[in-house]
C-alpha cells in the first residue's frame with residue numbers, strides 16, 4: 001500500500017485539514033510555502049494522467065474549499081501536480097499541491113527558456 005493510501009487509512013498520521021467521502025487534504029510534511037496543503041483522492045490513482053474527468057470535477061470543488069479554509073482564496077495560490085518521472089513525482093498517488101500565503105517565487109520556471117535540453 002502506498003504512503004498516501006496509509007494516510008487515507010489513518011495508518012500513518014497526518015495533519016489533516018479537510019475530508020469528505022472522496023478526498024482528504026493535509027499539510028505537507030516539508031512545506032515549501034507558508035501554506036502548503038496536499039489534496040489527495042481517497043481511491044488510489046497513480047497520477048494525473050490516469051484520473052477521470054468526473055473525479056477532477058469533484059476535486060476542483062474540494063480544492064476551492066481548501067483555499068477558502070486556509071484564507072488564500074482571495075490572496076492567490078499555486079496549484080501543482082507533478083506527473084511521472086520528468087515531472088518530478090515522488091509519491092505515485094495523485095495529489096495536488098495547494099501553495100500560498102506569500103508571493104511565491106517561480107523558481108527555475110523563471111529562468112531563460114530552455115534550448116532543447
Ligand code: 5GP
Pocket residue numbers: 003014015026027028029030031038081082088089090091092
Ligand atoms: P511529489 O514530489 O510527489 O509531487 O510530492 C510529494 C510530497 O509529499 C512532497 O512535497 C513531500 O514533502 C510530501 N510527503 C511525502 N511523504 C509525506 C508524509 O508522510 N506526510 C506528509 N504530510 N507529506 C508527505
Ligand code: ZN
Pocket residue numbers: 001002003004005006044045092093
Ligand atoms: Zn495510494
